[in-house]
Amino acid sequence: xxxxxxxxxxxxxxxxxxxxxxxxxxxxxxxxxxxxxxxxxxxxxxxxxxxxxxxxxxxxxxxxxxxxxxxxxxxxxxxxxxxxxxxxxxxxxxxxxxxxxxxxxxxxxxxxxxxxxxxxxxxxxxxxxxxxxxxxxxxxxxxxxxxxxxxxxxxxxxxxxxxxxxxxxxxxxxxxxxxxxxxxxxxxxxxxxxxxxxxxxxxxxxxxxxxxxxxxxxxxxxxxxxxxxxxxxxxxxxxxxxxxxxxxxxxxxxxxxxxxxxxxxxxxxxxxxxxxxxxxxxxxxxxxxxxxxxxxxxxxxxxxxxxxxxxxxxxxxxxxxxxxxxx
Ligand code: PMV
Numbered sequence: 001x002x003x004x005x006x007x008x009x010x011x012x013x014x015x016x017x018x019x020x021x022x023x024x025x026x027x028x029x030x031x032x033x034x035x036x037x038x039x040x041x042x043x044x045x046x047x048x049x050x051x052x053x054x055x056x057x058x059x060x061x062x063x064x065x066x067x068x069x070x071x072x073x074x075x076x077x078x079x080x081x082x083x084x085x086x087x088x089x090x091x092x093x094x095x096x097x098x099x100x101x102x103x104x105x106x107x108x109x110x111x112x113x114x115x116x117x118x119x120x121x122x123x124x125x126x127x128x129x130x131x132x133x134x135x136x137x138x139x140x141x142x143x144x145x146x147x148x149x150x151x152x153x154x155x156x157x158x159x160x161x162x163x164x165x166x167x168x169x170x171x172x173x174x175x176x177x178x179x180x181x182x183x184x185x186x187x188x189x190x191x192x193x194x195x196x197x198x199x200x201x202x203x204x205x206x207x208x209x210x211x212x213x214x215x216x217x218x219x220x221x222x223x224x225x226x227x228x229x230x231x232x233x234x235x236x237x238x239x240x241x242x243x244x245x246x247x248x249x250x251x252x253x254x255x256x257x258x259x260x261x262x263x264x265x266x267x268x269x270x271x272x273x274x275x276x277x278x279x280x281x282x283x284x285x286x287x288x289x290x291x292x293x294x295x296x297x298x299x300x301x302x303x304x305x306x307x308x309x310x311x312x313x314x315x316x317x318x319x320x321x322x323x324x325x326x327x
Contacts, residue, residue, distance in 0.1 A: 001087065001122070003047035003326045006115030008144045009317040010040040010097075010105040012176055012279065012287055014234040015211055015218055016241045017139050017152065019198040026139050027161045029198070030211040031154045033218045034143045037176060038317030042108035044093040045326045046116040048080075052088035059093045075110070075137045076117060082133075083121035091117070092326075110137030111144035115322045130320065131162040147318035149222045151215070170316035172225045177276075177288040177298060180310040181258045188252055190282040193245065200249040207244050211237060231277030231289050235266075238279040254283050258306065262286040265305055274298065 011034040019029040057064040057072045064072065076089050093109065114134035118125045125133065127145055135142035135152075143150040146165040155161030188196075198204050214233055221229040246253050255263075259280060266278045266288060274297055276290045290298055295313060302309055 001048045001120060002324060003045055004116045004119035004322055004324055005043060005045040005326055006112045006119070006320060006322045007041055007043050008108045008111030008115065008141075008320045009036050009038060009147070010042075010108040011036045011140065011143050011150065013140065013143075013281070014230065014279070014289075015214055015237050016281075018241050018244070019194045019204065019208065020139070021154070022157070023195070025158045025161070026135050027157060028139055028152070028154045029208045031215045032140075032143070032152045032211075033166070033215070033222070034140070034150050034152070035170075035174070035176070036144060036147045036150060036317045036319065037314040039312065039314040040097050040105065040108065041317070042093060042095050042112040044091065044109070044112040044116045046089055046091050046113070046120040047326070048085060048087040048089045048120055050087045052090065055088050055091065057091040057093075060095060071137070072113070075113060078133070078136060079117045079121050079123070082118070083123050085121055089117065089120070105140070106138035107140040107144045110134050110141030111320055113137060114141070114145075115320045119322050119324075127320075128162050128164075132158060135161060135163075145320045148316050151219070154212075165319070166219060166222055168319065172227075173291045173293065174227060174230075174316065175290055175292050175295070176314045177290050177295065178312045178314065179262050179286045179288065179302060179306075180312065181256060181262070181284040181286065188254070188282070193252065193254075193282055196252070197244045197248045201244040201247045203247050204244050207240050210240060227275060227291065231275065234279050234289055235277040239263075242280060255280060256284045259284045259286050261305060262288070262302070265301060269298065269301060 013034045015033040017028045017032040021027045021029050055073045111134045131142045131145045142163045143152050148168040148170045149166040152163040263278045266276045269276050274294050276288050279287050
């Protein structure tokens with residue numbers, strides 16, 4: 001069968017997904033809104049081959065085994081049953097993430113895999129179907145099907161939980177400046193972290209209700225290019241998400257003292273008129289929602305606070321692309 005290659009970019013959630021209403025189907029408790037980023041992406045080539053006795057999966061040239069390999073095989077089983085085929089597949093994936101950025105993401109990985117595997121299996125899926133398929137690999141991957149600002153509507157089941165584009169071409173100044181505090185894999189993965197918090201934090205439901213109440217205000221801020229309102233809501237939503245983790249039982253925390261130093265620097269910079277807002281995912285790195293015109297000043301302040309700290313700037317990026325062949 002023909003090989004197909006897909007490229008998908010990572011995304012940063014402005015309103016977060018943190019908890020599943022249905023764990024098997026990956027139906028989230030919140031509608032989330034994200035921005036797809038150009039600098040970080042995954043290229044994946046898939047070919048189904050009758051002569052293979054098992055799936056062969058590699059990431060950056062290394063064979064993927066154990067849990068990660070099994071997760072890919074389960075995902076491929078889903079594709080095989082949709083396409084009514086039984087052939088095993090060769091999957092070759094490359095992550096393009098700046099060295100030490102610590103931003104490798106399951107979002108770009110599963111969005112690219114959904115695109116390449118479905119095409120290689122002979123399926124012609126719509127973007128909605130691709131988003132639903134990617135979601136079953138990793139929730140945030142549902143949003144990486146589209147470029148620019150994207151909304152993952154939580155829905156109630158597999159049919160109704162998928163992403164839609166809000167603005168695919170972003171023509172105003174918004175960027176993400178990542179401060180790399182630690183590039184090591186996280187100790188508590190997002191899957192385990194979110195379920196523990198959901199089950200044990202007394203504040204979890206409040207976070208869910210607050211997040212869902214922000215869907216329309218966030219859509220409006222994006223439509224109006226209202227950087228200030230967008231940034232304020234994104235920062236509050238991230239901090240509240242992390243507060244559910246520190247109030248879980250037993251508590252846990254992705255943020256370090258250095259993360260807090262950067263969050264506080266953002267607040268200080270705002271007082272001097274430089275608009276910058278912090279957001280953080282399941283790790284200590286702080287991502288500063290900012291404007292390209294302020295990059296130099298932000299970096300200068302960061303270097304004073306943390307000499308030699310690594311930063312990576314990313315701008316809005318495109319949606320999933322699928323091409324025939326192996327490159
Ligand atoms: O898609 P997952 O299972 O890696 O979860 C992503 C969770 C967050 O990054 C913390 C939030 C989000 O919406 O991307």
